[in-house]
Amino acid sequence: MDGIAPARRIIDQAAQRAATVNEQTGQAPCLATVLVGEDPASVTYVRMKRARCEKxxxxxRHVALPATTGTAELVDTISALSHDPEVHGIxxxxxxxxxxxxxxxxxxxxPEKDVDGVTTRSFAAMxxxxxxxxxxxPGGIVRLLEHYDVDLAGxxxxxxxxxxxxxxxxxxxLLARNATVTYCHSxxxxxxxxxxxxxxxxxxxGRPRFLLGDHIKPGAVVIDAGYNPGNIGDVDFESASRRAGLITPVPGGVGPMTIATLLAQTVDAAAQQLGCTPDESFPHFRSN
Structure with missing residues (x-):
């Protein structure tokens, strides 16, 4: 299940809608990224997301805070961005x-700027x-399943x-799309x-090659949402791919869809806050 091509289409659509927002309001959608410390992987992720935004x-708008930043200072920084009318997503x-x-x-x-879907309000909406x-x-995964016509009902x-x-x-x-869901954990x-x-x-x-091929039902759809050092997923791709009907690679599967969803939702947030109505909005996680 290639995530690169469908992600590119989503980003192209987001770019068209961002242009419409800019034309209608004189403001381009704006995503603020906040990074605490200098973890190499996090720095790379933020840089990549900002590059995709530009395209x-x-x-x-990037806010870099030292690793010594405490909860109160971080909360104050985010609250200021939440009240900044020139910032549409955080x-x-x-x-x-x-x-x-x-x-x-x-x-x-x-909540209206929670384009990463991390607040309790966003979880309740989902x-x-x-x-x-x-x-x-999760939004990117659902979009990828839809792209490959995976019927989730039942x-x-x-x-x-x-x-x-x-x-x-x-x-x-998944439950909203009538799948029967089992949560598994430690x-x-x-x-x-x-x-x-x-x-x-x-x-x-978050454990490399945690799921093996003999853990998979023949013909099943396997989504690897893990990313571990060395570009290794949570699934042993070699053995699982011999049994799965569809399977995502790492990299090139879920990751591109995650970024595409972030950009699309940032444009939607800007459109809602600025009162314009670009085509192709992205509320694909509605239960109906």
């Missing part, structure tokens, strides 16, 4: 460090099929991982027996 006609690059209350920092993002922004990786989906910004929201999005007993029964398996545990 899509989205302005980016991305807090995570992780932020063990000394920071990450949830408090996420909750400082105004869970109840309301207007809001999807968590970007299918058994095993989500391996229950993080607040990936596993849990993805389960809600306390799950006999995990392979569950994944072998699943029509769709999503790996989001």
């Amino acid at each position: 899509a006609g989205i302005r980016s 991305l807090l690059q995570h992780p932020v460090g063990p000394h920071i209350d990450e949830r408090a920092a996420f909750e400082a993002i105004a 869970s109840f099929g309301l207007n809001g922004f999807a968590s970007c990786t 299918k058994h989906a095993a989500v391996v991982g229950r993080s607040a910004i990936l596993g849990k929201p993805l389960g809600m999005l 306390h799950t007993i006999d995990l392979p027996s569950i994944t072998r029964d699943a029509d769709i398996v999503v790996a989001a545990v």
Whole structure:
């Protein structure tokens, strides 16, 4: 399941809509990125996202904070961005460090600017099929499944991982599309027996090659949402690809769709805040 080509189409559409927003309002959509510290992977991710913004006609504002930044200072920084009318979307690059209350920092993002879908308001919207922004990786995964015409209705989906910004929201999005969802985690007993029964398996545990080929039902759809050092996913691609009907590679699968979703939702946020109506809005996580 190649994520590069569909992501490119989403970004091209976002660029067209960003141009429409600019023409109608005189303002280009603006994404603010906040980075605490200088973790090499995080620095690379932020740089890549800002480069994609530029290509899509989205302005980016980068806020770099020292690793010594505390929760209160980070919350104040994000709150200021939330109240800045020239900023339409906010991305807090995570992780932020063990000394920071990450949830408090996420909750400082105004819901209308939560284009990364990390607040409890966004999770509630995903869970109840309301207007809001999807968590970007889960939203990108759903968009990728749609691109490949994967029918989720009635299918058994095993989500391996229950993080607040990936596993849990993805389960809600799949459930909204009438899949039967099983959440798996570190306390799950006999995990392979569950994944072998699943029509769709999503790996989001942050452990390299955690799921093996004999953990997969023949013909299943396998989504690898992991990224580990050395461009290694959470799925052993070589063995799993021999059994899966469809499978995402790492890199080139989920990652491009995550960034594409972020940019598309930033344009939607700008359009909503500025009161214009560009075509091809992106509320694809609605339950209906």
